[in-house]
Amino acid sequence: MTAQHRDLRQLQHQAAELDARLAATRHTARSSDQLVTVTVTGQEKLLDLRIDDRALHGAHVQKLGFDIVEAVRNARAAARASSLPHLNALFGKQPPPPPPSATGPAAPPQAAAPEPARRAAAPEDEENFADLDFLTDDEPDAGGGRW
Known part of the structure; x- marks a missing residue:
């Protein structure tokens, strides 16, 4: 068995151990x-x-989906932040620099990505739905010429 093969086996073993530890770790948000x-x-x-039952009977039940997504993202972000140093150590990489804080030195400016070109809409192509009430069966004013 060559040294390179032995190193690969050791890395695979360490990766399997880390995977088992990560599978056993819990993050709640x-x-x-x-x-x-x-x-x-x-x-x-x-x-x-x-x-929580209050979310199902509250005034803003339609917000529940956003709350679920937010909680999942928060928990996954905590899991990622916790596992990243272990993964970096396993593969011999340096951890990323911490994000700049409000009191710390500012990060060097980065070039902004160019914005994609947008087609300017002609005024007759645009419709303004702000004044329409989609919840009633009332006909819009005849002078508006909408329908």
């Missing part, structure tokens, strides 16, 4: 309104989703 709680593994796999 909540939505900003504290009504949705999510638990994920260190591998970012969703394990548990809990919705």
Whole structure:
């Protein structure tokens, strides 16, 4: 067995151990309104989703989907932040620099990506839906010429 083959086997073994540790690790996060709680593994796999009864009977039940997505993102971000140093150590990479803080030195400016070209819409192509009420059967004013 060559040294390179032995090193590869050792790396595979260490990766399998890390994968098992990440699978056993739990990260829990909540939505900003504290009504949705999510638990994920260190591998970012969703394990548990809990919705407070107040979210189902409150005035803003339509916001529930956003709260679920927010809680999942928060939990996965925590899992990623926790696992990144271990992954970097395993593969011999340096961790990324920490994000600049409000009190720390500013990061060097980066060139902004060019914005994609947009087609200017002709005024007759645009429609303004702000004044339409889609919830009633009332006909719009005859002077508007809409329908």
